Amino acid sequence: MSSPVSAIRPPLITGNKSYHDITEDLVVGTERTPSATWVIGFIIAVSLLGFGVFCIIWTIWHGIGTWNLNRTIGWGWDITNFVWWVGIGHAGTLISAILLLFRQKWRTGVNRAAEAMTIFAVMCAGLFPLIHMGRIWMAMFIFPYVNTRGPLWPNFNSPLLWDVFAISTYFTVSLLFWYTGLVPDFATVRDRAKGFRRKIYSFLSFGWTGSAKHWQRWESLSLILAGIATPLVLSVHTIVSFDFATSVIPGWHTTIFPPYFVAGAIFSGFAMVQTLMIITRKIMKLEDYITIEHIESMNKVIVATGMIVGVAYLTELFISWYSGYVYEQFAFFNRALGPYYWSYFGMMFCNVISPLFFFSKKLRRNIAFTFFMSILINIGMWFERFVIIATTLARDYLPSSWSFYVPTWVEIGIYLGTFGLFFTCYLIFVRVAPVVAIAEIKSILKSSGDQYAGGKTPPKREKIAPKVKAVASTGELITDDLKKIEGIGPKVEQALNAAGISTFSQLAEAKVDALQSILDNAEGNFRGNSPESWAAQAAIADKGDWDALKKLQDDLDGGRY
Amino acid sequence: MGATHTQVKIENFSMTKGLTTTLMVMIGIGVFSMGWTWMVDDEAHTRFWTNFLHNASFVTGISFTALFFLCVCITAWAGWVSLFKRMWEAMAQFLLPAFVLMGLLALVVYFGLGHNTLYHWADAKSVETDKILNGKSPFLNKNWYLFATLIIVGTWYFFARKMRSLSIDEDANGTMEFKHHHKMRVWAPAFLPIAGFSSAAIIWQWIMSLDAHWYSTMFAWYSGASWFVSMICTTILVLLYLKSRGYYSQVSDEHIHDLGKFLFAFSIFWTYLWFSQFMLIWYANVGEETGYFLIRMQEYPVLFWANLAINFILPFFVLMRNSTKRKIGSLTFAAVMVLFGHWLDFFLMIKPGALHTAHELAHHGDGHGAHAEGAHAFMTGFHLPGFLEIGTFIGFMGLFLLVFFMALAKAPLTPKNDPYIQESLHHHV
Numbered sequence: 001m002s003s004p005v006s007a008i009r010p011p012l013i014t015g016n017k018s019y020h021d022i023t024e025d026l027v028v029g030t031e032r033t034p035s036a037t038w039v040i041g042f043i044i045a046v047s048l049l050g051f052g053v054f055c056i057i058w059t060i061w062h063g064i065g066t067w068n069l070n071r072t073i074g075w076g077w078d079i080t081n082f083v084w085w086v087g088i089g090h091a092g093t094l095i096s097a098i099l100l101l102f103r104q105k106w107r108t109g110v111n112r113a114a115e116a117m118t119i120f121a122v123m124c125a126g127l128f129p130l131i132h133m134g135r136i137w138m139a140m141f142i143f144p145y146v147n148t149r150g151p152l153w154p155n156f157n158s159p160l161l162w163d164v165f166a167i168s169t170y171f172t173v174s175l176l177f178w179y180t181g182l183v184p185d186f187a188t189v190r191d192r193a194k195g196f197r198r199k200i201y202s203f204l205s206f207g208w209t210g211s212a213k214h215w216q217r218w219e220s221l222s223l224i225l226a227g228i229a230t231p232l233v234l235s236v237h238t239i240v241s242f243d244f245a246t247s248v249i250p251g252w253h254t255t256i257f258p259p260y261f262v263a264g265a266i267f268s269g270f271a272m273v274q275t276l277m278i279i280t281r282k283i284m285k286l287e288d289y290i291t292i293e294h295i296e297s298m299n300k301v302i303v304a305t306g307m308i309v310g311v312a313y314l315t316e317l318f319i320s321w322y323s324g325y326v327y328e329q330f331a332f333f334n335r336a337l338g339p340y341y342w343s344y345f346g347m348m349f350c351n352v353i354s355p356l357f358f359f360s361k362k363l364r365r366n367i368a369f370t371f372f373m374s375i376l377i378n379i380g381m382w383f384e385r386f387v388i389i390a391t392t393l394a395r396d397y398l399p400s401s402w403s404f405y406v407p408t409w410v411e412i413g414i415y416l417g418t419f420g421l422f423f424t425c426y427l428i429f430v431r432v433a434p435v436v437a438i439a440e441i442k443s444i445l446k447s448s449g450d451q452y453a454g455g456k457t458p459p460k461r462e463k464i465a466p467k468v469k470a471v472a473s474t475g476e477l478i479t480d481d482l483k484k485i486e487g488i489g490p491k492v493e494q495a496l497n498a499a500g501i502s503t504f505s506q507l508a509e510a511k512v513d514a515l516q517s518i519l520d521n522a523e524g525n526f527r528g529n530s531p532e533s534w535a536a537q538a539a540i541a542d543k544g545d546w547d548a549l550k551k552l553q554d555d556l557d558g559g560r561y
Numbered sequence: 562m563g564a565t566h567t568q569v570k571i572e573n574f575s576m577t578k579g580l581t582t583t584l585m586v587m588i589g590i591g592v593f594s595m596g597w598t599w600m601v602d603d604e605a606h607t608r609f610w611t612n613f614l615h616n617a618s619f620v621t622g623i624s625f626t627a628l629f630f631l632c633v634c635i636t637a638w639a640g641w642v643s644l645f646k647r648m649w650e651a652m653a654q655f656l657l658p659a660f661v662l663m664g665l666l667a668l669v670v671y672f673g674l675g676h677n678t679l680y681h682w683a684d685a686k687s688v689e690t691d692k693i694l695n696g697k698s699p700f701l702n703k704n705w706y707l708f709a710t711l712i713i714v715g716t717w718y719f720f721a722r723k724m725r726s727l728s729i730d731e732d733a734n735g736t737m738e739f740k741h742h743h744k745m746r747v748w749a750p751a752f753l754p755i756a757g758f759s760s761a762a763i764i765w766q767w768i769m770s771l772d773a774h775w776y777s778t779m780f781a782w783y784s785g786a787s788w789f790v791s792m793i794c795t796t797i798l799v800l801l802y803l804k805s806r807g808y809y810s811q812v813s814d815e816h817i818h819d820l821g822k823f824l825f826a827f828s829i830f831w832t833y834l835w836f837s838q839f840m841l842i843w844y845a846n847v848g849e850e851t852g853y854f855l856i857r858m859q860e861y862p863v864l865f866w867a868n869l870a871i872n873f874i875l876p877f878f879v880l881m882r883n884s885t886k887r888k889i890g891s892l893t894f895a896a897v898m899v900l901f902g903h904w905l906d907f908f909l910m911i912k913p914g915a916l917h918t919a920h921e922l923a924h925h926g927d928g929h930g931a932h933a934e935g936a937h938a939f940m941t942g943f944h945l946p947g948f949l950e951i952g953t954f955i956g957f958m959g960l961f962l963l964v965f966f967m968a969l970a971k972a973p974l975t976p977k978n979d980p981y982i983q984e985s986l987h988h989h990v
Contacts, residue, residue: 004987006640006983008980238833248845255777255780255837255838257778257841258779258841311757311758314758315778316778319776322700322765323776323849324692
């Protein structure tokens with residue numbers, strides 16, 4: 001742990017946290033009762049999900065004709081949404097795998113939630129290829145199994161089939177990666193839980209004991225999974241791009257598609273991580289763990305990938321002219337100046353122009369602006385897929401078959417439904433698992449905690465307890481009933497006694513910081529307890545002026561002023 | 562905690578007589594080979610000028626990607642490279658000779674010396690009759706070629722100077738507020754988008770336009786990746802050389818290991834781009850595009866498959882293990898082979914198109930597109946590199962290394978006031 005860290009690197013954990021503080025802060029989200037915000041959010045998410053399920057059933061019951069697809073435009077919102085969601089699912093694995101290989105410490109603050117987001121986004125994406133088949137009961141035809149259809153096998157030459165394998169592999173590896181990280185954290189939750197809850201977390205944590213051997217295996221497994229997942233980050237969206245690029249449709253068949261789709265996916269994935277993390281850190285009070293440095297780092301990834309996407313857009317545009325191939329030229333002319341011009345300019349503005357603002361450090365560190373930008377980029381990346389898919393299909397080789405496409409309420413409903421699915425899963429996730437990876441945050445505390453950052457040696461934690469215990473002339477320990485102080489219950493009293501405070505007079509002399517630190521270091525969760533008024537109360541109690549104490553306590557709120 | 566603080570060894574590189582002589586001999590071999598090529602060449606000196614373009618653009622690319630990677634490292638707050646990042650600064654200084662070399666070539670194209678056999682679009686007669694070339698003429702023309710070459714390579718050199726001077730000034734006037742480094746953090750990210758857009762534009766002109774009828778949106782990134790891998794190979798080889806001479810003793814196996822990882826990873830990345838470009842063109846089978854690969858697979862099969870074998874299969878299997886990335890023997894072997902492999906890659910990008918153009922122009926009177934007798938006959942220097950090509954390569958590498966070592970000798974090998982220097986000294990994989 002003695003590798004020096006440059007003083008130029010800002011801390012990644014703020015608030016002078018101890019290991020115990022980290023456990024407390026990060027586990028508490030799974031322990032307290034859900035807040036009103038959570039409940040409202042959950043109700044909205046489940047309602048959307050319900051509406052989505054209704055629309056899917058409607059589609060399957062009445063057939064794919066309930067969508068506005070036609071002979072010319074065979075792919076519309078369905079595949080647009082599919083590609084959009086798959087793209088969003090890229091940030092998680094990038095953060096966990098590639099940033100792990102690049103030894104980026106800031107990944108620890110956001111990797112857990114980003115990986116969860118990946119899994120949920122891929123679930124949403126996976127829905128669309130299934131339901132857009134229309135006859136969903138035929139879905140198993142895509143799998144190569146021993147069948148009764150004679151020599152009829154899935155078409156292995158088709159990128160659509162490669163997609164099935166690519167995405168299911170990606171989903172599996174991401175899930176394993178995510179769960180591997182969760183095992184030690186579930187064990188932490190288990191160790192603090194009681195009863196049935198303990199049994200569940202005990203099961204989930206696979207009998208983790210935290211022995212050196214467990215950690216060693218855990219680390220090798222993480223590295224191996226990172227090694228496997230790194231090519232997957234590239235392969236999944238590469239194969240999604242093949243869905244288009246292997247065709248001979250102008251605007252689809254272009255060789256830059258694979259890396260450009262990957263860059264775009266990371267771009268949109270990070271935008272979605274920003275959207276979620278900015279809300280999550282605020283509501284769950286995780287500002288000490290997902291700091292402005294994390295947000296700025298992600299904004300840098302956004303501006304970098306945005307520039308890559310920009311180079312790709314302009315390359316495509318330029319080469320379409322350069323090719324001298326009239327159909328290619330028309331495809332781009334149509335995108336920019338055809339009936340869907342607004343989606344092309346929306347895409348250009350949101351994905352290429354607006355990320356330029358992130359060249360400014362001030363804007364990168366502005367949370368409200370970042371949030372706004374993350375939404376803008378999510379919209380822009382949706383437009384990108386719409387431009388590629390619907391706009392390009394709408395005007396093909398034959399002007400007589402040109403068409404225009406707007407979605408029906410069913411298509412919109414399914415899209416909204418995927419939001420419902422995504423947020424339902426995410427909201428459940430924040431309740432059952434630590435949103436920030438406890439073990440990984442702890443691993444960087446000594447190098448990136450604000451008390452250590454820049455090679456500082458932190459001041460010793462103040463020894464707070466009075467050294468001499470209060471002893472009566474008879475030699476007996478004097479104890480007062482500290483529970484008479486508002487904000488002190490039996491557990492806190494025990495903690496205070498253990499720290500050597502057993503009388504009102506001792507409590508009256510104790511400093512607030514010192515008391516807070518006793519609470520922080522005690523077994524149990526005392527985040528709700530504030531010691532700010534205890535000394536004042538104790539001073540009155542020491543005089544035995546119970547009326548005055550009662551009067552003061554009437555004004556207090558749980559021991560707070 | 563108590564972070565260990567180690568003293569940075571500040572040393573200066575000095576050119577030995579032996580090294581200078583070796584490099585001079587290399588340059589001599591190059592000049593001799595080029596002279597010989599000129600003599601045995603066809604009327605238009607196609608072989609000479611393609612060799613010139615091939616090698617000049619190759620070393621230009623190495624110095625450009627060195628600057629690019631330096632700026633990436635600064636932007637990404639990479640600490641481990643601090644000890645030896647001066648090497649990339651010095652490599653980037655080659656952009657000045659690169660400016661002269663590529664400028665010279667652009668002037669040759671501009672004034673139509675020889676018979677303009679290098680680029681089909683530079684032949685006014687062809688452009689008149691050829692609809693495709695005519696359509697591309699707003700971009701593919703002599704004026705723009707010269708202008709863009711000078712402006713773009715000039716801009717790259719400006720940034721190379723800027724990064725270098727900030728870094729050297731930091732040695733003398735560096736503060737604990739890291740003022741210099743903060744300035745670098747402004748210049749480096751500014752360079753990245755410029756590098757992204759300009760490299761694409763210049764690669765289209767220099768290399769893709771040799772096959773003037775053909776186009777591929779991937780091409781710029783593909784050749785850029787090829788440059789990048791070549792740069793990593795060069796870095797590894799030069800670093801190992803310097804270590805063998807007693808310099809950079811604080812650069813440990815850990816740093817070498819990480820450079821090996823970059824070689825491994827970006828060889829795979831290059832293969833990814835190669836595959837994406839090839840597979841999509843092969844799969845879609847659109848007449849406008851397939852010609853490029855068809856001619857290479859049919860008439861250049863050795864190079865076509867050797868390209869994949871040397872640049873993917875070899876580094877993939879040699880560098881897969883941890884230990885081979887840390888051992889000097891295996892790493893040197895891989896780096897030498899892959900450097901040569903990417904030189905072959907550029908050879909294969911450049912020669913077929915140019916040869917085709919030469920045939921077209923030589924038989925212009927026979928009507929457009931007519932293939933001369935013997936168009937498919939094997940020609941050393943086109944279908945496979947001959948000794949003269951190898952000699953030219955040695956000459957250009959000699960020049961590159963001479964400029965590099967001279968630049969390296971001008972400042973201490975390690976920037977002592979770099980904010981990450983202690984991190985780099987204690988780098989652990």
